[in-house]
Amino acid sequence: MSILLNKRSKLAVHGMTGAQGSFHSQLCLEYGCNIVAGITPGKGGTRHLNIPVFNTVKEAVREAGADTSLIFVPPPFAADSILEAAEAGIKVIIAITEGIPVLDMVRVKKHLGRLELEGRGVTLIGPNCPGVITPGECKAGIMPGYIHKKGHIGIVSRSGTLTYEAVWQLTSQDLGQSTVVGIGGDPVQGMNFVDVLKLFEADKDTTAVVMIGEIGGSAEEDAARFIKARMTKPVFAFVAGKTAPPGRRMGHAGAIVEGASGTHASKIAALEKAGATVVENLSHMGETVAAKLKAPGQSRKKQGGETAKRGNKG
Amino acid sequence: MKLLEYEGKDIFETYKIPIQARFGVVRIGDSIESVKLDGPGPWVVKAQVLTGGRGKAGGVKIARTKEETHTYINNMLGMKIITHQTHGTALTVEEVLVETACVPEREIYISVVLDRKEAVPMIIASAEGGMSIEELARTKPECIIKMPVDVNTGLLDFQARELAFALKIPWHNFRDFTAVAKSIAKLFVDYDASLVEINPLAITKDGRLVAVDAKIVTDDNALFRHKDLEAKPDHESSEIEKEAKAIGINYIGLDGTIGCMVNGAGLAMATLDTVKLAGGSAANFLDVGGGANVEQITKAFQIILKDSKVKAILVNIFGGIMKCDNIAQGIAEATKKIKLHVPLVVRLEGTNVKEGKAILKNSGIKLEQADSLWEAAQKAVKAAKN
Numbered sequence: 001m002s003i004l005l006n007k008r009s010k011l012a013v014h015g016m017t018g019a020q021g022s023f024h025s026q027l028c029l030e031y032g033c034n035i036v037a038g039i040t041p042g043k044g045g046t047r048h049l050n051i052p053v054f055n056t057v058k059e060a061v062r063e064a065g066a067d068t069s070l071i072f073v074p075p076p077f078a079a080d081s082i083l084e085a086a087e088a089g090i091k092v093i094i095a096i097t098e099g100i101p102v103l104d105m106v107r108v109k110k111h112l113g114r115l116e117l118e119g120r121g122v123t124l125i126g127p128n129c130p131g132v133i134t135p136g137e138c139k140a141g142i143m144p145g146y147i148h149k150k151g152h153i154g155i156v157s158r159s160g161t162l163t164y165e166a167v168w169q170l171t172s173q174d175l176g177q178s179t180v181v182g183i184g185g186d187p188v189q190g191m192n193f194v195d196v197l198k199l200f201e202a203d204k205d206t207t208a209v210v211m212i213g214e215i216g217g218s219a220e221e222d223a224a225r226f227i228k229a230r231m232t233k234p235v236f237a238f239v240a241g242k243t244a245p246p247g248r249r250m251g252h253a254g255a256i257v258e259g260a261s262g263t264h265a266s267k268i269a270a271l272e273k274a275g276a277t278v279v280e281n282l283s284h285m286g287e288t289v290a291a292k293l294k295a296p297g298q299s300r301k302k303q304g305g306e307t308a309k310r311g312n313k314g
Numbered sequence: 315m316k317l318l319e320y321e322g323k324d325i326f327e328t329y330k331i332p333i334q335a336r337f338g339v340v341r342i343g344d345s346i347e348s349v350k351l352d353g354p355g356p357w358v359v360k361a362q363v364l365t366g367g368r369g370k371a372g373g374v375k376i377a378r379t380k381e382e383t384h385t386y387i388n389n390m391l392g393m394k395i396i397t398h399q400t401h402g403t404a405l406t407v408e409e410v411l412v413e414t415a416c417v418p419e420r421e422i423y424i425s426v427v428l429d430r431k432e433a434v435p436m437i438i439a440s441a442e443g444g445m446s447i448e449e450l451a452r453t454k455p456e457c458i459i460k461m462p463v464d465v466n467t468g469l470l471d472f473q474a475r476e477l478a479f480a481l482k483i484p485w486h487n488f489r490d491f492t493a494v495a496k497s498i499a500k501l502f503v504d505y506d507a508s509l510v511e512i513n514p515l516a517i518t519k520d521g522r523l524v525a526v527d528a529k530i531v532t533d534d535n536a537l538f539r540h541k542d543l544e545a546k547p548d549h550e551s552s553e554i555e556k557e558a559k560a561i562g563i564n565y566i567g568l569d570g571t572i573g574c575m576v577n578g579a580g581l582a583m584a585t586l587d588t589v590k591l592a593g594g595s596a597a598n599f600l601d602v603g604g605g606a607n608v609e610q611i612t613k614a615f616q617i618i619l620k621d622s623k624v625k626a627i628l629v630n631i632f633g634g635i636m637k638c639d640n641i642a643q644g645i646a647e648a649t650k651k652i653k654l655h656v657p658l659v660v661r662l663e664g665t666n667v668k669e670g671k672a673i674l675k676n677s678g679i680k681l682e683q684a685d686s687l688w689e690a691a692q693k694a695v696k697a698a699k700n
Contacts, residue, residue, distance in 0.1 A: 076538060101536035102428060103506050106465050109433040144633075144665050159580020161632045165687070168632070168663060185579065188433045214580055217430050240583040243590045244599070245568065281591050282584045283688030 002134040002179045003199040009138050012037040012066035014073050014081045017048050021072035024142050031139040036064040057088035070140045071095040079104035086122045094140050095126035105188040124190025130160040130182035151176015154200035157212035158185050169286025178206040193223035208234045215241030216262045224270035235276040239267045315532050316550050318362040320411045322528030329497040333525050336413040342391050349412050359386040362409040367397035376415045416526050421514035426502040437461040441481045443514035469499035490523040506536030570595025571625040571698045573618035585630045594695035597624045612648035626698035629660045638662045638670030646677040657697035661690035
C-alpha cells in the first residue's frame with residue numbers, strides 16, 4: 001500500500017516530446033515507472049522513448065489505458081492540459097509546470113469542483129511541484145529517485161529541494177518512505193496538506209508523517225486543526241521562512257506574508273498546539289524523527305511503539 | 315508586479331472608475347512648469363511610492379496656492395519615505411502626482427483580492443474607509459463585507475446591489491457605486507491582478523463618488539499575456555534584483571553579512587533560517603534555479619558580491635537531477651573567473667556528491683566544505699565574523 005501512486009499506475013506524460021518532458025520521462029522510466037502514453041498534439045501516431053504518442057488524452061485513456069497524468073506543458077497551456085486530462089477520465093493528475101497564472105488555476109479549480117459534483121471527481125497535485133513518488137514502485141515527477149528508500153514514512157511538502165533534503169536525511173537514518181507528495185508552492189493548487197494527511201492517516205503502510213510547510217497562506221494552520229482532530233499517527237513538521245522579510249515574494253508565489261496571517265510564528269504555534277513535533281533546525285529533521293520513532297513509547301500517541309518497530313524495518 | 319497610483323489610475327480611467335482631475339506626474343529632473351494647474355484648488359501633491367501609509371510619512375500634501383504646490387513638489391521629490399509597510403527601508407520619491415484635492419464627506423474601503431482558500435477573487439469592502447484594512451480586520455472584523463466573484467461572469471448585478479446596501483451607499487451614488495464595484499472585479503480578472511484596491515473610495519462634500527487612491531498588483535506569471543504591463547518599468551525591484559531576474563535567478567537583498575546561493579526557493583528560505591539559528595544573518599535570498607550551469611553560478615557570485623555588506627558566502631546545493639560533480643565544476647570555474655575576496659563555504663549533497671566534493675578539493679580553490687546545512691551555516695557565520 002501507499003497513496004496516489006503504485007506499481008500498477010499507468011502514466012500519460014503531457015508534453016513528453018518537449019525538452020523537459022523528454023528528459024524527465026526518461027528518468028521516470030529508468031526508475032521503473034509504467035509510462036503508457038505521451039501526449040503531444042500533432043505528434044499522434046509516432047513513438048518517443050519507445051512509447052506511443054497520442055494527439056489527445058482521450059485516445060491515451062482509450063487505447064493505452066492511462067489513468068494518471070504527468071504534466072510538463074508550458075505555463076500558457078498547462079491549465080488546459082489539466083482540464084483535458086480531467087475530462088478524459090484520468091483520476092490522478094500531477095502538474096509539474098511552474099509559472100501558471102493564478103487565475104488559470106482558479107478556473108481549473110472551478111471546473112474540477114463541477115466534475116466532483118457530477119461524480120467525476122479527480123485528484124490534482126500541483127502545479128509548481130516536484131511530483132509524487134512511491135519509492136520502489138513509481139516515480140511521477142522530477143525528484144531524484146535514488147535519494148528515496150522504500151518504507152513507512154509519508155512526506156508531504158510545499159517545496160522541491162527542501163523535500164529532497166528531508167527525504168535524504170530520513171534515508172540516511174535508514175528510515176524509508178511510503179509515498180512522498182510535493183503539493184507545490186502556488187497560491188491556488190490541487191491537493192492541500194489536509195487532503196494528503198487524510199490519505200496518509202488511512203494508509204496501512206504509513207506509520208508517521210513528515211510535513212514541510214512554508215510561510216504564506218493558512219494551509220499549515222488548517223493542517224494543524226486536522227492533526228489535532230483526526231491524526232493518530234505522529235506528525236513531524238518543519239516550516240521554512242522564519243527569517244523571510246514580510247511582503248516579498250521568495251520564489252514561491254505562495255510565500256508572501258501579509259499582515260499577521262500566514263506568519264512563521266502562527267504556523268509553528270498552531271502545529272505545536274496540535275501535538276506535532278516541530279523541528280526548528282531543518283538539519284535535525286532526520287535525527288529527530290529517528291530518535292522519536294526508534295524509541296518505543298516515546299511517541300505522542302499510542303501507536304508510537306508499533307510505529308517504531310515498522311520504522312526500523314524501513 | 316506592483317503599479318504606482320498614477321499607473322493604476324490610468325487603468326481606472328479606461329474602466330470609467332471616477333477619479334479626481336489630474337495635472338501631471340513630475341519626475342526628478344523634470345521642469346516644474348510641466349504641471350499645468352487648473353481650477354480654483356486646492357491641489358494635492360502625492361508621492362508615487364509602493365507603500366501604504368505614505369500620508370503619515372509626509373508623502374501627501376494639500377496646497378492652497380500654485381506656489382505652495384510647486385514648493386511641495388520640489389520638497390517631495392528625492393524625499394525618503396519610511397512607513398509601517400516598508401519594514402525599516404527608506405523609499406526614495408522619484409515621481410509625484412498632482413491632482414485636485416478631494417474633500418471627502420465619507421470614506422469607503424473596497425478591494426478585490428485572491429482568496430487562496432476558496433480559490434476565487436473576493437471583494438472585500440467596509441463602510442469604514444481610510445484606515446488600513448489590516449487594522450480594521452483586527453479591531454472591527456464585523457465591519458468587513460466579503461463577496462466572491464465568479465471569474466467567468468464577473469460581479470453580478472444583485473451582488474453589486476447587496477454590497478451597496480450593506481455599505482449604506484446613498485441612493486444618489488448608488489448606481490455609480492455598483493458600476494465601480496463591477497468595474498474593479500472586471501479589471502481584476504482582465505489584468506490577472508492579485509490585488510485591486512481603492513482606499514478610500516470617497517463620497518465628496520459635493521456628492522460625487524471618487525476613487526481617491528489606486529493600488530493594483532498583478533500576477534507576474536501572467537505577464538506573457540499582458541504586453542502593456544510587461545513594458546512598464548519595475549518599480550519594486552532594486553537594480554541588482556532586476557539584473558538577477560533577467561537571467562532567471564531569483565534574488566532578494568537582505569540586511570545581513572552572509573551571501574547565500576541555494577537551489578530551490580524552499581531550501582533557500584530554510585538556508586536563511588539556518589544561518590540565523592547559527593547566530594548570523596543572510597545578506598540575500600538567492601535561488602539559482604534548477605539549471606545552475608557555470609554561467610548562472612558565475613553570475614550568481616557576481617550578484618552576491620555587489621553587496622558590500624557580504625563578508626562570507628554560503629553555497630548550499632542539493633543536487634537532484636543536477637549532478638553534484640557538474641555543480642562543483644561550475645563553482646570551480648566561476649570562482650576562478652571572478653577571484654573571490656571573501657571566504658567561501660560549500661555544502662553539496664545529492665547525486666554524485668563524492669565526485670563533486672573531490673572536484674572542489676582538487677581544484678585548488680580556497681574554500682571550506684561542509685557535510686550538512688547546519689555545519690555549513692556555522693562555518694559561514696564563523697568566517698563572516700573573522
